[in-house]
Amino acid sequence: MVQDQEMIRKGPWTEHEDVQLVFYVNLFGDRRWDFISKVSGLKRTGKSCRLRWVNYLHPGLKRGKMTPQEERLVLELHAKWGNRWSRIARKLPGRTDNEIKNYWRTHMRKKAQERKRAISPSSSLSNCSSSSSSSNNPTTVHLEPVTETKERTFYDTGGLDKQSEAEEEMEKGYSMDEIWKDITLFEDETMKPVKDGLIEDGGSFTCQPLASPIWDYCPDALWMMDDESKKFLPITDSFYNEQESAFLTG
């Protein structure tokens, strides 16, 4: 019913909600999010709890600007795997898929645009009629009909069936496909391979988790590093089961 939906909170998390979530995750582990959302009394979906935890409250998270090494690693891994953000994130300790995704959209688009201007400030006119590399130069481009829009994949969610909309989209900026095309060009010329070890050993550069302020409230988190996956493991299944049954039985 509508009543149920009204009970669900959305939007930014409050500090109090964070504290509550951290407390219950410490208690029950970072799984069974629906369960956690219920027992914690948080008026959030399990999904929302998970996201908040993964992207913001997780103790292993690193914050601040991407280092040049990370930047290059992202480029390299994206060249390898495409938009597999979570996969890429596993190779960058302390970084989340969301963070990398955001980073890619902002920084890479900017770089691609800068590069386009630098390389061919005037060539966009000739480029724009080529099949694969559509220009977004907002100043001078006259957009030819974009036949390739039919080949859109993830970006095409069904709304861009009209040419005018496609053009509007082009004027606004790159789709991620387009960003990637440009970046591919960019990498060909400027990218040097990242040292193998950097990737294979799960991150040679230092990662100094900067705990979110919320950890002041819960300093005794039950975390340990998993050697193989380099992930923070919460608590054991048996611990979880004990706690859950204890909680449920009172």
Place this chain on the structure above:
DNA sequence: AATGCTCTCAACCGCACTCAT
């Protein structure tokens, strides 16, 4: 100082996948 624009990032949504039943 005011206004508009751009950038950043947290959060949401929908779909796909996994696993238990």
Place this chain on the structure above:
DNA sequence: AATGAGTGCGGTTGAGAGCAT
């Protein structure tokens, strides 16, 4: 094998901060 719940992933959005004019 079918099904449903839970979870993960990728794409998108919107609010707020910062910057330029």
